[in-house]
Amino acid sequence: xxxxxxxxxxxxxxxxxxxxxxxxxxxxxxxxxxxxxxxxxxxxxxxxxxxxxxxxxxxxxxxxxxxxxxxxxxxxxxxxxxxxxxxxxxxxxxxxxxxxxxxxxxxxxxxxxxxxxxxxxxxxxxxxxxxxxxxxxxxxxxxxxxxxxxxxxxxxxxxxxxxxxxxxxxxxxxxxxxxxxxxxxxxxxxxxxxxxxxxxxxxxxxxxxxxxxxxxxxxxxxxxxxxxxxxxxxxxxxxxxxxxxxxxxxxxxxxxxxxxxxxxxxxxxxxxxxxxxxxxxxxxxxxxxxxxxxxxxxxxxxxxxxxxxxxxxxxxxxxxxxxxxxxxxxxxxxxxx
Amino acid sequence: xxxxxxxxxxxxxxxxxxxxxxxxxxxxxxxxxxxxxxxxxxxxxxxxxxxxxxxxxxxxxxxxxxxxxxxxxxxxxxxxxxxxxxxxxxxxxxxxxxxxxxxxxxxxxxxxxxxxxxxxxxxxxxxxxxxxxxxxxxxxxxxxxxxxxxxxxxxxxxxxxxxxxxxxxxxxxxxxxxxxxxxxxxxxxxxxxxxxxxxxxxxxxxxxxxxxxxxxxxxxxxxxxxxxxxxxxxxxxxxxxxxxxxxxxxxxxxxxxxxxxxxxxxxxxxxxxxxxxxxxxxxxxxxxxxxxxxxxxxxxxxxxxxxxxxxxxxxxxxxxxxxxxxxxxxxxxxxxxxxxxxxxxxxxxxxxxxxxxxxxxxxxxxxxxxxxxxxxxxxxxxxxxxxxxxxxxxxxxxxxxxxxxxxxxxxxxxxxxxxxxxxxxxxxxxxxxxxxxxxxxxxxxxxxxxxxxxx
Ligand SMILES: Nc1ncnc2c1ncn2[C@@H]1O[C@H](COP(=O)(O)OP(=O)(O)OP(=O)(O)O)[C@@H](O)[C@H]1O
Ligand SMILES: [Mg+2]
Numbered sequence: 001x002x003x004x005x006x007x008x009x010x011x012x013x014x015x016x017x018x019x020x021x022x023x024x025x026x027x028x029x030x031x032x033x034x035x036x037x038x039x040x041x042x043x044x045x046x047x048x049x050x051x052x053x054x055x056x057x058x059x060x061x062x063x064x065x066x067x068x069x070x071x072x073x074x075x076x077x078x079x080x081x082x083x084x085x086x087x088x089x090x091x092x093x094x095x096x097x098x099x100x101x102x103x104x105x106x107x108x109x110x111x112x113x114x115x116x117x118x119x120x121x122x123x124x125x126x127x128x129x130x131x132x133x134x135x136x137x138x139x140x141x142x143x144x145x146x147x148x149x150x151x152x153x154x155x156x157x158x159x160x161x162x163x164x165x166x167x168x169x170x171x172x173x174x175x176x177x178x179x180x181x182x183x184x185x186x187x188x189x190x191x192x193x194x195x196x197x198x199x200x201x202x203x204x205x206x207x208x209x210x211x212x213x214x215x216x217x218x219x220x221x222x223x224x225x226x227x228x229x230x231x232x233x234x235x236x237x238x239x240x241x242x243x244x245x246x247x248x249x250x251x252x253x254x255x256x257x258x259x260x261x262x263x264x265x266x267x268x269x270x271x272x273x274x275x276x277x278x279x280x281x282x283x284x285x286x287x288x289x290x291x292x293x294x295x296x297x298x299x300x301x302x303x304x305x306x307x308x309x310x311x312x313x314x315x316x317x318x319x320x321x322x323x324x325x326x327x328x329x330x331x332x333x334x335x336x337x
Numbered sequence: 338x339x340x341x342x343x344x345x346x347x348x349x350x351x352x353x354x355x356x357x358x359x360x361x362x363x364x365x366x367x368x369x370x371x372x373x374x375x376x377x378x379x380x381x382x383x384x385x386x387x388x389x390x391x392x393x394x395x396x397x398x399x400x401x402x403x404x405x406x407x408x409x410x411x412x413x414x415x416x417x418x419x420x421x422x423x424x425x426x427x428x429x430x431x432x433x434x435x436x437x438x439x440x441x442x443x444x445x446x447x448x449x450x451x452x453x454x455x456x457x458x459x460x461x462x463x464x465x466x467x468x469x470x471x472x473x474x475x476x477x478x479x480x481x482x483x484x485x486x487x488x489x490x491x492x493x494x495x496x497x498x499x500x501x502x503x504x505x506x507x508x509x510x511x512x513x514x515x516x517x518x519x520x521x522x523x524x525x526x527x528x529x530x531x532x533x534x535x536x537x538x539x540x541x542x543x544x545x546x547x548x549x550x551x552x553x554x555x556x557x558x559x560x561x562x563x564x565x566x567x568x569x570x571x572x573x574x575x576x577x578x579x580x581x582x583x584x585x586x587x588x589x590x591x592x593x594x595x596x597x598x599x600x601x602x603x604x605x606x607x608x609x610x611x612x613x614x615x616x617x618x619x620x621x622x623x624x625x626x627x628x629x630x631x632x633x634x635x636x637x638x639x640x641x642x643x644x645x646x647x648x649x650x651x652x653x654x655x656x657x658x659x660x661x662x663x664x665x666x667x668x669x670x671x672x673x674x675x676x677x678x679x680x681x682x683x684x685x686x687x688x689x690x691x692x693x694x695x696x697x698x699x700x701x702x703x704x705x706x707x708x709x710x711x712x713x714x715x716x717x718x719x720x721x722x723x724x725x726x727x728x729x730x731x732x733x734x735x736x737x738x739x740x741x742x743x744x745x746x747x748x749x750x751x752x753x754x755x756x757x758x759x760x761x762x763x764x765x766x767x768x769x770x771x772x773x774x775x776x777x778x779x780x781x782x783x784x785x786x787x788x789x790x791x792x
Binding site: 100102118186312319320321325 | 406407408409412413414417420421422423424425426438461462463
């Protein structure tokens, strides 16, 4: 009787739950002993090879993979930390604050370089640079820009060609977009000049890298700034219509991070999953057949300053006052009515 | 003589215990001092960084159009990065109203002065160090007090402190080990001085009562001084008693000799048989007394020399030959032959005066208890042990008394009518004992007594 009720409840809840999430998928055998609830900002198709590898190696664990944007992960996780086992997000700052606020469990004896983990609780497992992605067709007769400055000059020289055809993150919605923007702003004034130019060209604002790349491929926009290069590469194998440019003036590289919920009901399985993530290697990435995430850089990024360091400084731009001020400035530059 | 002194406590133990106990105490104090100092320094370090961070936050605040703006510098949090990834919490208040950060972090400073306040408190299940600081912003028509509270966990601090504690403990232990080793060394070298004095006292010859001249540490000088003065007095009283013995011998023997010569002279002049008999008894008693006095003094002299025995190299055969020569006149009176047998020379280290005295007593017995016109055989054989045997052709020792004849004043039944004191064999035995040897009495099968000195 109780079983029946549970099944009915589950059936009722399923469509509801599915509606709540951008995507929801279950991996692994139906009779697995435990089902891990993983909330993530990574598109399912990019993450699937990794999860499939894990569930085939651990048949006793099934995985319910829930996708939503980074700000939403933070919100939901804070509201019900016991409802999730693992949180995976590209917004390093939000993840770090979750850890700082005590939502993450400490995993003992994980060997991971100090720069790629924080408090043995938050673990980075990819290195993904922000890129300028252009539709080659739209740049007919123009040199492909290699730096932000070159991009500014091209946009300024051909306003008619690019009006309404530039895109970037809406940093008000996207946690990753906000992270990239704040780090860019910290690195150079060029960022603000680029935003002003783009604002003047009626920039299209996006919630996610995926949508931006869709529009680029479709030719609706000609250039997108601060797209995840990893997503673009995953979408266009070899010589597609897109050019992915890692700006040579300075780079902003994000590390995707994972944490085990401190209130996880299945801590052991969750820890196993995170350990498997950490073990994610270039060889594993190659085996994924191209459509997978780039692995963690092997070397300490301390010297090149491109990779955003995992540390309390990430909390700076999450401060309510600081955030308001930054968004105000950003809106002034970008949203020009 | 070998009286063991009463022992109470041990200087060595007392020294070692005091020194090592002191070292342990010092090591522990050292550890505590280093530890406290480290805690202070480390806490001061964290406080300084918290202060710098809070100051940079306050500095970034401004009033624009009457509204507070806090443009948190990236470095404010960046400088709070620690190797242990310490957690950071902060809160910003405007005149006590929460603006941003963590609202479970209340302001605890004082608005009366500008000094920041620090405290250690529990927050979200961790021990955190907190700083409260504030700043007054003055605008065109407003004054606003901006307060900042910053908190940081102490993981890196405690890791550092753990390291320092381990180092401090190691320091303390090595200090203790060094101090303990040094105190053992100091103790044994101090005790060594005492031991050296002890050995030099023990090694001294029996008659060496001269003062100690070797240098000793200042603290031992009084001891050596009293020792020297004690030995001086001992030396003095010993030589006095030696003199006393010689004096007594002289004083007893001389008058006895005088009395005897008078008695003998009187005997010549007395005709009445019963008076003559009385005179003879008198002379015999005088001889007896004289003999006893002589033997007593000899015995006393021997006891004294044996106590202070001084060995020296000499030839036994030569000594005995001289003795035989000395005794020859007495032997002739009894028509006795004194025959010396054995090796031509037997070197020996001992006291010749004592040995001569002992053998004289033995020969004396042989002549006294042996028959006239017989021979006394004196044999020397080289050792070890060196043997000197004196045999006669008399009736031998009374068999039932042979075991007690060496005791003091013991005389056999066969001594009836013979002048003697019963000290001769005692003297011989004491002399043998003083040389680490013994005496053996036996009767020869063909008749006659044999006494052997084993040296
Ligand atoms: N050569 C001997 N033959 C037989 N008996 C002996 C002989 N020497 C010693 N004795 C016995 O041993 C006893 C002890 O001898 P010892 O020399 O000690 O004393 P002493 O001869 O009687 O007196 P003195 O002190 O004058 O020598 C003697 O009294 C005697 O009985
Ligand atoms: Mg005798």
